[in-house]
Amino acid sequence: MKFLCVVCDTPMRLERAEPPKDGSITAVFECPECFHQIAMLTNPMETQAVTSLGVQIGPGAAERAAAGGCPFSGMINEMEEKPLRMPWTREALDRLAKIPDFVRPMAKDSIEQFARQQGHDEVSEQVMDEARGLFGM
Amino acid sequence: MKTYFDVQGDGGSGIVAQVTAQREAMTAALAGVRHVVLIGSGKGGVGKSTATMALGQSLRRRGKTVAILDADLNGPCQAQMAGLEGAPWVPGLRGLAIPRRRDGLGVVSCGSFLEGAASLELPSVAQGDEHVWRATRELTTLGQLVASIDWGSLDVLLVDLPPGTESTRQHAAFLGPRVVLVLLTIPTDVARGVVARSLAALRRDRAVVLGQIENMAGYYHRAEERILPLFPPPRRGELELPLLGRIPFDPELARLCDAGWPSDAELSPPPGLEEATDNLLQALAAAEITA
Ligand SMILES: [Zn+2]
Numbered sequence: 001m002k003f004l005c006v007v008c009d010t011p012m013r014l015e016r017a018e019p020p021k022d023g024s025i026t027a028v029f030e031c032p033e034c035f036h037q038i039a040m041l042t043n044p045m046e047t048q049a050v051t052s053l054g055v056q057i058g059p060g061a062a063e064r065a066a067a068g069g070c071p072f073s074g075m076i077n078e079m080e081e082k083p084l085r086m087p088w089t090r091e092a093l094d095r096l097a098k099i100p101d102f103v104r105p106m107a108k109d110s111i112e113q114f115a116r117q118q119g120h121d122e123v124s125e126q127v128m129d130e131a132r133g134l135f136g137m
Numbered sequence: 138m139k140t141y142f143d144v145q146g147d148g149g150s151g152i153v154a155q156v157t158a159q160r161e162a163m164t165a166a167l168a169g170v171r172h173v174v175l176i177g178s179g180k181g182g183v184g185k186s187t188a189t190m191a192l193g194q195s196l197r198r199r200g201k202t203v204a205i206l207d208a209d210l211n212g213p214c215q216a217q218m219a220g221l222e223g224a225p226w227v228p229g230l231r232g233l234a235i236p237r238r239r240d241g242l243g244v245v246s247c248g249s250f251l252e253g254a255a256s257l258e259l260p261s262v263a264q265g266d267e268h269v270w271r272a273t274r275e276l277t278t279l280g281q282l283v284a285s286i287d288w289g290s291l292d293v294l295l296v297d298l299p300p301g302t303e304s305t306r307q308h309a310a311f312l313g314p315r316v317v318l319v320l321l322t323i324p325t326d327v328a329r330g331v332v333a334r335s336l337a338a339l340r341r342d343r344a345v346v347l348g349q350i351e352n353m354a355g356y357y358h359r360a361e362e363r364i365l366p367l368f369p370p371p372r373r374g375e376l377e378l379p380l381l382g383r384i385p386f387d388p389e390l391a392r393l394c395d396a397g398w399p400s401d402a403e404l405s406p407p408p409g410l411e412e413a414t415d416n417l418l419q420a421l422a423a424a425e426i427t428a
Contacts, residue, residue: 002144002146002147003148006138009138009139011144011146011148012148014147014149014150049270049273050152051270051274052270052271052273052274052277053152054159054274054277054280055152055159057152058149059150061149061151095228096228098228099228099285100232100281100284100285103232103281103282103285106226107226107227107228110225110226111225111226111227114223117223128228131224131225134224135221135225136237136238137224137227137229137235137237
């Protein structure tokens, strides 16, 4: 979908987008020439179509996605970062930061769960190495 | 007034560019994998997961570097069978490290990744229409997961596909032109009919189908080293597709898979498995020359 300013025949630019609310996305387009604005309001079917593609919506979305941004951020709150449930060392957090956003919340949960099962009260690089040793990783 | 094709880009979100980037990330993650082999059937309940596990182990015995990707997002089946269900998702060199069995067979279950994290339930805003987007959503999630894993260099990645004719076809298309398929069937009329439909659809899409493996070709009695009949002979003829092998139902193999493969358990291969593996490797080598 593209938007054209009927007043001056200039392609409109996405000005801002709001995350889905009650199944609808609100996106405001603006003409860079005459600053005419319009709002696009999606219906639930259209919202599903976009969210199922796992893409980001909003100005500069492609750049954010390329930088490893979570595709669902601002779109669906399901992959929301949960707070840490046990202490992590700086080094362990640095290592976690190296994996894509998309899998990080799940990785964090599973490592904490593993650490607890192994009787640790802190997640360190040693805990991760222990897991790698145990599971041949 | 300008037309759609006169206007460059989509005004800011670059949705097409993002979808392309997702595909590229997936392709890049699999760059070190020599053969991506999808194991599909179209028909559920043909013992596909167990057969995939057996094939993976058999390839390992030949010294191949192998991993299994369980593409079924609805259950941690392969990880469970491999006894790797409790493996945490730990950062590797450039993504998540692959958990491996003691024999070195790597196993990644999409289901075990999603378990506890977000389920694939879509926001319930378009009641009754969820199914329209579910396939897209599941494939997108699979693609993102594949892109997030440190596959390293592998000889073979076996992808255990979810059941369903349409799903088999969608996965083959989604995972790209370099994948090849092996169809698993069982000697019954119903299974042969369903797999034939899968095959026809895949051929229309120009997917490369290397051959078929007939699973549950009899019942393997280990103590007596005999294969007993399991199904009455089907009336429907065999598929017009090279037969890579016939593997009987092996209750011991099924039991070990069910029990999460205890780490000290060893099992000699059921008859037909090694031959199927050899034929698969030959077919892969031949496909590589043709490609
Ligand atoms: Zn204008």
